[in-house]
Structure formats: structure tokens, C-alpha cells
Amino acid sequence: MVSGSDSHGTPILFKAEKLGISPEELAKKSHKEISQTFKKLSLIYENYSTTTTKNHEEIVHNVFLVLKERGYLYTQKSKQYFDEKVGRFLPDRYVRGICPECGATNARGDECPECGKFLKPEDLIDPYSTLSDTKPVFKETEHFYLDLKKLEPQLKKWIDKSSDNWRKWVREFSKGWIREGLEPREVTRDMNFGISVPVEGWEGKVLYVWIEAVIGYLSASIEWAQKIGKPQEWEEFWKDPKCKHFYFIAGGNTSFHTIIWPAELLAYSEKYTDDSLWNKYKLPGESKREPLTLPYDVPSNKMLLFKGKKMSKGDGTSLDADSLLEKYSEDLIRFFFVRYAPENHDREFEWKDFLDCNNNELVANLGNFINRTLTFVQSKFGGTVPEGEIEKEVQEQIETSFKEIGKHIERCEFVKASEALLKFGDFSNKYFNDKAPWVSYKENIKECSNTIYNSIQLVNALRTLIKPFIPNASNKLRDMLNIKNEYDPNEELTTKGVVSQLENSWYLEEIPSLTKLGDIKILFEKIDREEERP
RNA sequence: CGCGGGGUAGAGCAGUGGCAGCUCGUCAGGCUCAUAACCUGAAGGUCGUUGGUUCGAAUCCAACCCCCGCAACCA
Numbered sequence: 001m002v003s004g005s006d007s008h009g010t011p012i013l014f015k016a017e018k019l020g021i022s023p024e025e026l027a028k029k030s031h032k033e034i035s036q037t038f039k040k041l042s043l044i045y046e047n048y049s050t051t052t053t054k055n056h057e058e059i060v061h062n063v064f065l066v067l068k069e070r071g072y073l074y075t076q077k078s079k080q081y082f083d084e085k086v087g088r089f090l091p092d093r094y095v096r097g098i099c100p101e102c103g104a105t106n107a108r109g110d111e112c113p114e115c116g117k118f119l120k121p122e123d124l125i126d127p128y129s130t131l132s133d134t135k136p137v138f139k140e141t142e143h144f145y146l147d148l149k150k151l152e153p154q155l156k157k158w159i160d161k162s163s164d165n166w167r168k169w170v171r172e173f174s175k176g177w178i179r180e181g182l183e184p185r186e187v188t189r190d191m192n193f194g195i196s197v198p199v200e201g202w203e204g205k206v207l208y209v210w211i212e213a214v215i216g217y218l219s220a221s222i223e224w225a226q227k228i229g230k231p232q233e234w235e236e237f238w239k240d241p242k243c244k245h246f247y248f249i250a251g252g253n254t255s256f257h258t259i260i261w262p263a264e265l266l267a268y269s270e271k272y273t274d275d276s277l278w279n280k281y282k283l284p285g286e287s288k289r290e291p292l293t294l295p296y297d298v299p300s301n302k303m304l305l306f307k308g309k310k311m312s313k314g315d316g317t318s319l320d321a322d323s324l325l326e327k328y329s330e331d332l333i334r335f336f337f338v339r340y341a342p343e344n345h346d347r348e349f350e351w352k353d354f355l356d357c358n359n360n361e362l363v364a365n366l367g368n369f370i371n372r373t374l375t376f377v378q379s380k381f382g383g384t385v386p387e388g389e390i391e392k393e394v395q396e397q398i399e400t401s402f403k404e405i406g407k408h409i410e411r412c413e414f415v416k417a418s419e420a421l422l423k424f425g426d427f428s429n430k431y432f433n434d435k436a437p438w439v440s441y442k443e444n445i446k447e448c449s450n451t452i453y454n455s456i457q458l459v460n461a462l463r464t465l466i467k468p469f470i471p472n473a474s475n476k477l478r479d480m481l482n483i484k485n486e487y488d489p490n491e492e493l494t495t496k497g498v499v500s501q502l503e504n505s506w507y508l509e510e511i512p513s514l515t516k517l518g519d520i521k522i523l524f525e526k527i528d529r530e531e532e533r534p
Numbered sequence: 535c536g537c538g539g540g541g542u543a544g545a546g547c548a549g550u551g552g553c554a555g556c557u558c559g560u561c562a563g564g565c566u567c568a569u570a571a572c573c574u575g576a577a578g579g580u581c582g583u584u585g586g587u588u589c590g591a592a593u594c595c596a597a598c599c600c601c602c603g604c605a606a607c608c609a
Contacts, residue, residue: 006609008609009608009609010607010608010609011608011609080607089607090607091606091607091608092606092607093606093607093608094607109607121607168539169538169539169540169603172537172538172539173537173538173539173603173604174538175538176537176538176604177537177538177604179537180536180537180605186607189607208607209608209609210608210609213609251603251604252603252604252608252609253609254604255604256609302539302540302602302603303602303603305602340546340547344539344540345539345540345541345602345603346539346540346601346602346603347546347547348546350545350546352545352546352558353545353546353558356546356557356558356559359569360557360558361557363569363571364569364571364572365571365572367568367569367571368568368569368571368572369568369572370568371567371568371569371571372567372568372569372571372572373567373568374568375567375568376567376568379567380567415547415548416548419548419556419557422557429568429571429572429573430572430573432567432568432572432573433565433567433572433573433574434573436565436566436567437567438565438566438567438568439565439567441567522569523569524569525569526569526571
């Protein structure tokens, strides 16, 4: 699993200008911050890279040139507004003027905020640049365009064939794009921040971030292979048709992963059927002459709304992981955003849900069962797992849950997976209640032992079942159950950057009788509702 | 205008042709091992509107209404 910070966005550029530092510096700083946040959330990657590396630039150039040679890139001249004082071409929204429709004086080059009419910058009356307040001039510029139209038939064929397992909205949204017909897209910009254009005479322009950032998935994989000292290893992931690629992204980026990136991959893969290109444009460590793998699934989420609106940093309606981490546990944050993820439609974020998730689901359901079982062993059996035999009902529940939750995770149905997890908690609490070991303890110690033995097995199953969601809690539980020398893929990933035995981690071994437990601690802390946020 | 998603109990959501479900909240009861946690039961819905197809529709079809997103030189 690889990812990285997309560093060449316009927001970085403008924010850097505001702070008076170079965009490169700011990109570096935010990448560091994001990496730390991920670490705090136990989001572990084989490689979490950035798009400012030399490696990335080299690979982007390679891809660009292959696309160019295959005829998917062409140049075209156009006239755009240019701010002579600042010496820069102006994005549409940096040109303002009077709306030709309604006469509003604050119309932007892309849209009039008063009447909602979509505009072109040249429609504006008395245009001015928001960068210098001077009147911009029309100036000719030249750009490269990606000929998406030419790729449309292949793309359509691919989507029709491979989107059946996608989330409905992702599939329909992507098919809608194709149905409407794809237009060529500008891939270069008049800017000095970004990946250079690898063509003579194009100094001073850079590649547009949208075409270049997605290539980061490939360059991060290649970088990873080099880091672990096996420069060819990335091909195992990119050229084996059995290897399925999942792209976990925010909804707004869907088209870049279901249309643009596949288009780039399809076009690039023509390299493998062209002798001269194959010899000329090898990727680092490349030896297999086979096409690159296209996405298997793009499970993107819809929007999490805050007071009915899209979250936005500008107006204080954003929730970011860092401020949540100051107050709440990693486990709660991870579990909440899976449990209440807007997988199929927008969803309103409510603090009440956040607290309910903690107090009712993590604490009262899962945590309580774990705690009542472990403290029972502690107080009645001196911290040693009593003797017993696994009951059929318990065994079946455990097997069913492993199967069901595993199935949901494979299908990227994470909300359903979390629901199944809570059902397992319900079963366990009910089992404990029905068996009433606090009664049998006085009347029939053998039956009591058996109940507790079975409860311990349920706790242990829970330990593994929660691991994908809340690995931190799972590890704490492992220590409480005093399990030693167990293979932990996350640990191997953190220390070596690889996972060697993935297929063995979704299984269960019984905790034998007479096992001595470790220290019992509260796994999830209850949150006082009075401290609710505004 | 166009494209896509959604409109189901007080709240949040599942449910794509066969007696309307889940979680929380509310009310009543049980238990006391457990973080006042756990278990049982009850109340609560004309499934956005109108029409159609069908023995049967939340589910299929048509039209309409409302909310959201996309539609950008924002990635």
C-alpha cells in the first residue's frame, strides 16, 4: 500500500505566498505534518511519499513522453488574460469585473456569484486582476492537451467491463462522464511551481497537477522497491493481473481515479507493444514487458457535511484529524470515520453520533464485554483462564463473524463490516448475560468455568476482528490476554516496509486454559457528554 | 439547462417485487459480573408527491417536488 502528498496544488502556492515562504518549503512542511498525523492514527504504508521527489519527476517525464510519442498529447495556442504588473497568466477566478448579465460588479472570470451565470473571463466588462488591481491584457500562450477523446472508446470498454463491483454512485458518476463525451484537457500551466515540461522550449511552464499527481501511485511504488533494495519488486504489484488495485480517496477526486488515471495508464501501456518506445522509455527497475494494472476498485466516499454544508477550512466548519487527536483517542477517530462514513450518500456529521459511537458502541458494547470478562477472570479465577470447552453456539458465532466481516472488508463495505462487529459484541454480551456466570460461580463452578472459558475465546476473537479497524486497541488487548510472539503485519510494515505473511493474519487460535492474563485495563474510556463540543 | 446521488419511526441509516427493519433516543420490566455498563419487552412510519405496471410495489415504469454533489484554470 502506497500513497503520498500531492504537493503541487495551487492552494500550496497561494498559501506559501501568504506566509512569505517558498512553496517547496511549505510542501515539505505539510508533508511532514501529514506523515506524523498518519502515524498517530496508525495509518501505515509501505511507502508514503511526495510528488516533489526526483524519482517522481523522472517517472512523470517518462509517462509524459510516452503519451506524447503515442500521439495523445498535442499543443494548441490560445489567448488568456495576463497580468503585466505581476508577470503572470491569470486563472479565471483571478479576473474580476462587471457581469454582462446582471451588472454585478464582483463577477469572477468563471462565474457571477450574484446571478449564478457561468462566464468566460473575456465576457467580463472592465476586467481587472485580483493580484494587482490592474487591467489585464490578452496574451497568447501555448499549452499541451491530453486527447481524452481519442482514449474514450478504450476507456468506455474498460469501465463497462470492470465497474460492476464499484459503489453504485461511483459507477454511475463515471459512466455519466463517458456518456457526456470526453473533451481534451489542458495539461500544462504558465507557472513556475510544479513538474517541468520535458520538451525543449517549454521552460517556464509546468505540468498541470492533475495529470502528474496520480502518477505518484506508480512512482511511490518504484521508490518503495528501491528503498527495500529490490528495484524490480514494484512490477509484482503493477504487472500481475491477479493483483487488485484499490484506490481509497475522497469523493471529489473520483473522476481522476476512474477516468483520468485509467486513461493515462491505458495510453502508457501502449509502450509495451512498441519496440522502440519499450527500449527508449524503461521505468526504473523495469524488466517485464507487460502492461500496467488499472484500478480494480475506487471506493470513494461522498461528503461528510457539517451543518448541512460541505466542510471547508475557511469558515470554521472543518474537522481535522489533528485537532480531534488532541482530545480523542486514535481508536475512536478511526472507528467513527469508518462506522459513519458517507459511503453511498452525503451524511451529516453530528457530535452526538461521535459521542454515541464512543459511549454506546466502543465502551458499552465492545469494551464492556471485554472488561466484564477479563475482570471476572481476575477476581474469581485469580487471573488464570479456567478450564472449559468451546460451545457449539460460540464456535459458530465466531466462524460466522470472521467470514462475514472479512467478506464486507473485501467488498469495501466498511460500514457493514463495523455493524457486523457490533453484532458480535451484542451476541457476546447476551451470551454472558444468559449464562449468568456470577450465579453459577456459587452453584456450579464447573459450568461457570466453562462460560468464562468461552467468553475468553470471544474476547480473543474480538481482538482479531477489531484489528483492521482499531489496531491500537487490538494490541492492548493482545497484551491483556498475554499473547506473545504473534506475527503482526503492522509491526513488520513499520520496521521493514514490507508485509510477508498477509494471508495468515485473519485467523483464530484458542486461548488455552490456565493461561495467565496480563494487566487488565480499561480499553475504551467513556466521554462525559457535558463536554460536548459546540 | 445537463450529469450523478439521496428523500423510509424523534435522530442517523439498512432494505431493488412477497406480512416495513437496524442503531440511538423514549417508556416499562429484569439482572447486578461489568465503565450507572448488560439483557427483555413496548410505543412510534399513509417508505417525498401523483399516476401506472402487477395477484402483490419502499422496491419496477412515468411525471413532478425537495436536499446534496459534480458541472470550474479546485485538486
